[in-house]
Amino acid sequence: MQKIIISIFMIMAALTGCEGIYSGQEFKIYEHEEPEGSQLPEIPEIGKKGIGKTTKDSDWSSKVSKLKIHWHYTWGNNLSIKEPDNVDYVPMIWGKNSIDEAKVDDLKTLRDEGKINFLLGFNEPDGEKQSNMTVAEAIEIWPLLEEVGVPLGSPAVVGIDNEWLTEFMAQVDANGLRVDFICVHKYGGPNAQGFLNKLDEVYAKYGLPIWITEFGVGDWKATTLEEHKYTPEQVLAFMQELLPELEDRSYIHRYAWFPAEQDHIALKTSALWDAEGVLTPLGEFYANFEPNDLIGPGKDDLVGPDELNPNSIVVNGGFESGVLDPWQGFKNGVSEIEPYAGLYCGNIRKKDGSLYQVVEVEPGATYEITFYGQWAEYSENTFNVVVKEETGDKAILLKEPIEANENGWTKNQVTFTASQETQVRLVWYKGKLKPAFPPFYLDNVECVKVE
Template identity: 30%
Template sequence: MKKSKIIKVAILALFSAVLLTLNNVGAISSNPYNDWKTSAINYPNNGQLVPAGPITITWDRLSIDSHEVTGYEVYLDNVLQNSTIIDEGDIFSCEVYTTKVAQHQVKILAQLSNNTKISTSARNFYISKKGMGFYSGNGYSAIQDAQNMGLSWYYNWGTAPTYAGTCPNQKIDFVPMIWGAYNGSNEQLTTIKNAGYKTVLGYNEPDFVDQSNVPVATAIANQHYFTNSGMRIGAPATAIQAPNSEWFNEYWQGINTDDIDFIPVHNYPGNIGVTDKEIKDNAKSFLNFINETHNKFNKPIWVTEFAVANWDPYWDGYNGANEANKAEVRKFLNYVINGFDNNVGLNDLEFVERYAWFSFDALDRYGGDSGLFNTKADHDKNSMLKIGTLTTLGNDYRNLGNPEGYILPNLMGEIEPSIEDEYVDDYVNVMINGRSENVVLGSKFDKIDTPVKDGYVFSGWYSDEACTKEYDFDSIVTDNVTIYPKWLKMHTVTIDGIDNKVIDGNTAVKPLPSVKDGYVFKGWYSDSEYNNKFDFNEPIRGDIAIYSKWVKLVTVSVDNNKVLIESGTVLSRPDMPIKNGYTFAGWYSDEACTKEFDFAKPLLEDVTIYTKWKKVIDPMEKEDQTTSINSVKTGDNFAIQGYVLGLIGVMAAIVMMQKKYNK
């Protein structure tokens, strides 16, 4: 046998809320742990009717390669159980406790080394306190015949089941008993333990001579055998009510009461009355006895025998022949199980773990009215009575004390599972931009809202901190993951007062210059004084302003010929023009040719340049000498080619720019 390892379960914090938009379609089928999740829990079975009190939950070990399982958590009805978990190799177990007759749910969470928790499907099962003692003897066991009564447990006053075949009340827990202090009884405790039983009932009515008849001193002396067995121990069940029993009180004072886990009790009201009030009074007395026993000894209670019976040799009113008396017993049974008039019944008393009505033979002289089914002895007395058939009271017992929602098997014990397991999503931790989220394992993200950061532009989600590997949002999440946003630094590039955003390291887009009437575009500059030309091939590393440079155009008119030049241009003096019959006398800035044009002065505005000519006097001609100022008529034979070419040569570049400007 492998050495057991004890693991303590600790209460951990609740998961935080999920803030992502998720696509859970396929999450169940995509969970790599599904085989374990859906089949790990061995006990209880789904839909099983389980006896109240301690419940040993068992499950398979989660074996995985990717991570180590560091521990397990057990949840009963979504409450973490602070219980001891026992590691026995491939199987783990944990004891939980409840006496609430209801549907319950258990699930196991495996804690992985990466802090992920993997949950089994939630196992739905039912808790019941209802059981029964089935007589066994001479090779016969009554359990093999009785129709199904919706029981969760039984005993037979012996140490082992005496019937191993199929029967209507099969698949219910058996509880062994050490009936008396007979030879070998102490050794039987070891046998019971080795058979896998966790609970044992103590001596049966040791205070009665015609029952186990165990002296108090013997019971006290033998107590250590029970204690050392390691099983859960039920005290001896006395025939006299324990609070008033001299035998039991002496026994209680002679042992370490911590060695007793629960107290079985017997009670047989002998006359429950006829009227409803009388029946209620007797039911109340019965329940008061149960409460008194618990209050005095402060232990859970098992009612292992109770029924209505009367051993008066002169009155046999409960012999199974009187229908009115049977009806009284039916009322009593209902009252003590369900409670009445603010009196809490056995089903709802938290300290009552189990109860078992004692079923007399249906024709028994002393308690036939308390019979739940026809026995072999009944059939022997009346062959018309079919063995195992439930009596009216038996049908009542079958239908009482069941948890809400539980579907009873049919009378032959056949049953379909009434409730299935519920798949439980697992969660992994996803760190997104420094924020922790819990995401369904096996799901994938549908969408994450685009984040915003001043001075940056979002460039996508990445699975590594260096942002070299883009995160695949079509991938299934099966592990903790960190998703990083990639941010690109943005700079403001202001071009002629208009802001543009450029990613750090990128180049600014060179705009086409606009048209500005009367000006010529001269390029882009990084300063408003136009000292430094801006290079659009250089990467942007910070905020910057870019300025367009414009130069005003001025018109130069010469002899009705006009040309545009940049303001501030200094004209080169052109070659001297030629005009037949005249002598060139200079360039002037006024039409009267009184002010000579200053070619050294930059042109800042439109200007007209005038040529001055002097008439050449032919001595043969008798004409007066005269001066001409641009007075050549159309059709005159003169030549200004040298003048024009000189002017164009000076301003050729300007003319080309003007052509571009005029497009």
């Protein structure tokens, strides 16, 4: 191991290619252990304030822009064409199925083009409903993340620090691996000083810069919105006290408030936008605190290759509402386990089960269905996506085998032509077979009329 010093300086070309955004007069220097033979690029220093925001809402780009943040991540690793200019996009390897050699090559290309400068590690691997990994599994995969060749953040555990992260960092040292900064999450009461004290402890323990990739004020005992005990005024006071302290602590390199919705029982008063997408008083303060005044406007009108088509007749095709409606079926649900994009995906449970949605179609028109599927584990059998008339003779218009495996998301694309009926049912149904089907995940479902 050799000790190196990374100079973090401002250089616009490394961000978006647009000149004049960051002047480069200040340098941030910190030390960390680096394996022999590894060379990391020089990294631009930008503001600390960021946001984690998925790309499934049609107006996500404008929302990111209006927050005047300096950096943005999506819990995924696909750089969208809708990313506002002059923002540092930071990819994440969410879980064990999020990376392979092909993904490493893709990220290296983004690195070489100056489009990414950092990489975030696994999301809450100690959580059963999150990436759900053992330390041994994470350590086995970690060299692939290092191979991308940019400063690399640790897995972010459930909470600021725990036994999982302690063991992981011990194994990093024992195996000569690399972690360049510690990622943490924190959702507690509105006690700014208690939060800061815990951050100080984590820095003293690991001696590495810290990124707070999720934080907010949560009431986890509340079971209804009415029971939530923290007021918007309390949360705003917490943010007003905390953020200047995060800016003053040199070891805090970045932070990102978690943008919960107002209907989130535990986090409703931490919302940055109201139901109409207008900034709350909390959101206004966050936007105007240490703002990136050179952030570009939102690019909501563009359509990226991995984003839901606004012309799709499927409602909630990305399951990003967090609930199934208007999806129907049986033995199903919404899952947070490594979605294709965003925070959620659909789930058909073990053995038999289904997901379906009834949509309006134009008689005689041709439609293209696109969706992504993944098995929870190896399956000997497969099943079909079916399109059938909802009324009339209820004739089957399409029946095609689904392509999917347990190693990652597989894109499926099929077409059908509507009959004279105006409603059809799009069905993903797996029956009872031996051996039994494992759980199946479904995401980013679209059905678009072919012109």
